[in-house]
Amino acid sequence: MVSELPKKNIQDHIMELFTRRCQSKGVIYSDIDQFFPEHLSDYLKPYLEVGLTRLTSEELPDLEVMLDELRDTLIEILD
Numbered sequence: 001m002v003s004e005l006p007k008k009n010i011q012d013h014i015m016e017l018f019t020r021r022c023q024s025k026g027v028i029y030s031d032i033d034q035f036f037p038e039h040l041s042d043y044l045k046p047y048l049e050v051g052l053t054r055l056t057s058e059e060l061p062d063l064e065v066m067l068d069e070l071r072d073t074l075i076e077i078l079d
Helices: 006-023 040-055 063-078
Strands: none
Touching: 006 040, 006 063
């Protein structure tokens, strides 16, 4: 089971699965910046206001904060 593997092995396993998924979809992954194009927050803001904010009664962090945290997490996993 994956949870029983050491952290490094889990990251290797995730990266292997991610790479295979990209290949199966014809996507060439080069670096984390592909996930965060310029003006991403401008594009997502209307969807956040219409969608996600309606699904929770809790106040959400600023979109830039969420994107920064997501970026940091993906860097840990994929790099």
